[in-house]
Amino acid sequence: MALSEKRYAKTHEWAAREGELIVVGVSEFAVEQLNREIVFVELPPPGKVVSAGQSFGTVEAVKTAADLYAPVSGVVEEVNAQVLDDPNFLAQDPEGAGWLIKVRPNAHEEWNSLLSEQDYRDFLKQEGHH
Amino acid sequence: MPLYYTSIRDEHLHTRAKVGVFDLCHMARFLIRGQGFRDFLHWLTPSSIISVPSGKVLYSFLLNERGGVKDDITIYVGDQYALIVGNAANREKDFHWLVDHVSEFPTVQVWDVSGHVGMLAVQGPLSDSLMKSALGAAFQSCPYYTFVPMEAGVLPEYMQVEVTPNELFGNAPGLIYSATGYTGENGYEIYAPNEIVLSLWERLLAAANELEVKPIGLGARDSLRLEACMPLYGHELAEEITPLEAGLARFIDFTKTTDFVGRLELEQIRTQGVARKLVGLEMTQRGPIPRQGCCVKSGSGEEVGVVTSGGYAPSLDRNVALAYVSPSHSHVGDELDVVIRDRTWPVAIVKRPFYRRSG
Numbered sequence: 001m002a003l004s005e006k007r008y009a010k011t012h013e014w015a016a017r018e019g020e021l022i023v024v025g026v027s028e029f030a031v032e033q034l035n036r037e038i039v040f041v042e043l044p045p046p047g048k049v050v051s052a053g054q055s056f057g058t059v060e061a062v063k064t065a066a067d068l069y070a071p072v073s074g075v076v077e078e079v080n081a082q083v084l085d086d087p088n089f090l091a092q093d094p095e096g097a098g099w100l101i102k103v104r105p106n107a108h109e110e111w112n113s114l115l116s117e118q119d120y121r122d123f124l125k126q127e128g129h130h
Numbered sequence: 131m132p133l134y135y136t137s138i139r140d141e142h143l144h145t146r147a148k149v150g151v152f153d154l155c156h157m158a159r160f161l162i163r164g165q166g167f168r169d170f171l172h173w174l175t176p177s178s179i180i181s182v183p184s185g186k187v188l189y190s191f192l193l194n195e196r197g198g199v200k201d202d203i204t205i206y207v208g209d210q211y212a213l214i215v216g217n218a219a220n221r222e223k224d225f226h227w228l229v230d231h232v233s234e235f236p237t238v239q240v241w242d243v244s245g246h247v248g249m250l251a252v253q254g255p256l257s258d259s260l261m262k263s264a265l266g267a268a269f270q271s272c273p274y275y276t277f278v279p280m281e282a283g284v285l286p287e288y289m290q291v292e293v294t295p296n297e298l299f300g301n302a303p304g305l306i307y308s309a310t311g312y313t314g315e316n317g318y319e320i321y322a323p324n325e326i327v328l329s330l331w332e333r334l335l336a337a338a339n340e341l342e343v344k345p346i347g348l349g350a351r352d353s354l355r356l357e358a359c360m361p362l363y364g365h366e367l368a369e370e371i372t373p374l375e376a377g378l379a380r381f382i383d384f385t386k387t388t389d390f391v392g393r394l395e396l397e398q399i400r401t402q403g404v405a406r407k408l409v410g411l412e413m414t415q416r417g418p419i420p421r422q423g424c425c426v427k428s429g430s431g432e433e434v435g436v437v438t439s440g441g442y443a444p445s446l447d448r449n450v451a452l453a454y455v456s457p458s459h460s461h462v463g464d465e466l467d468v469v470i471r472d473r474t475w476p477v478a479i480v481k482r483p484f485y486r487r488s489g
């Protein structure tokens with residue numbers, strides 16, 4: 001998958017451009033926080049509208065369930081069926097094979113308000129995670 | 131005790147396949163001694179304490195006057211003393227309950243020894259080998275739910291350390307092990323004075339090479355007990371829940387000829403029948419985890435119960451839950467729905483326990 005630079009939300013989702021679509025996933029950091037023990041992933045079906053900052057699904061780990069927040073608004077074009085079928089794809093490679101959904105964005109300016117990779121790293125440091 | 135050392139799933143499966151060691155020093159431990167200590171516990175708990183032979187361990191309860199569970203406990207019955215082990219979160223509550231009720235037994239003393247005696251567990255199919263390796267001649271395997279005081283003369287050298295003389299104990303040994311546990315596997319729980327417990331923990335883990343022993347955290351302790359359908363206080367048991375609803379009537383000795391705290395209420399409930407029953411639910415498809423508080427509904431959408439514990443069961447690779455449901459919807463094979471984050475998921479009532487060790 002040829003992806004553009006990644007952008008991040010403070011809620012630990014990432015976004016990357018792929019043609020006209022935006023690929024969305026969760027960060028290595030977030031998956032590490034769940035000790036990579038993910039047992040279930042709940043994602044919206046294609047056609048569903050997601051809104052930036054709003055919950056669009058859930059990642060369920062052994063001990064807790066974490067909401068997923070859409071980094072951009074738009075319509076879900078594709079869902080990673082592999083992850084739904086085997087959450088280990090998310091646990092082992094969250095920023096690659098474990099991507100979650102592809103969204104056709106309807107508000108292009110939202111991309112610009114996301115954090116660059118460096119800003120996200122700085123944000124994690126500020127939060128005292130590293 | 132951490133949530134996990136490496137991963138909940140790995141630690142869980144390791145305990146089922148090999149052997150794991152648990153640091154249980156957080157548990158509550160009380161020593162009951164003095165003339166009449168058995169009469170005291172015979173009245174305070176629903177177990178027969180007077181007639182039980184020394185060396186037995188009993189699963190029992192501290193009940194309130196309504197027959198609800200103040201705590202679920204194990205009682206180690208000796209000649210001169212009883213050791214009561216309760217839940218960490220109930221330590222203060224239990225101690226006050228014991229002290230408040232002992233006043234009618236002036237020769238009986240209650241001591242909170244949680245801070246003086248450590249507690250470890252060895253669980254899994256290789257438990258006997260590990261116990262032998264760490265305790266040497268001080269260990270002989272013993273029948274399920276019995277305990278053995280370790281004699282000073284046969285202790286391995288590393289355990290022969292000066293223990294601060296502790297008048298609490300007198301002739302009650304601070305060093306015992308029992309064939310008990312909270313995992314559904316064979317195993318032991320060991321009690322040792324603080325001066326010894328750390329070197330014992332290290333010695334048990336040092337057998338890593340020959341026996342592949344691993345330390346096991348709280349997360350796997352919970353998933354292991356859930357698969358074995360052992361109740362957890364604050365989930366399946368509480369002040370408002372009686373052992374009868376929890377399916378634990380076999381631990382109430384109604385043949386006792388004397389009164390015990392909570393007896394009257396329990397007798398009434400036994401006659402009338404319980405208003406809810408604990409059942410095991412298995413999710414019939416991949417889905418989210420039904421957790422404590424999730425609503426259970428009948429096929430027609432009627433609310434019939436609530437989940438008390440739920441989780442991913444690593445040995446079965448599926449999600450399971452324990453729930454209280456109305457008796458009319460409590461039969462094995464009944465199909466119900468559980469509501470998780472506003473969506474309903476099909477579940478079936480299955481036989482408990484979810485997991486039973488072979489052999």
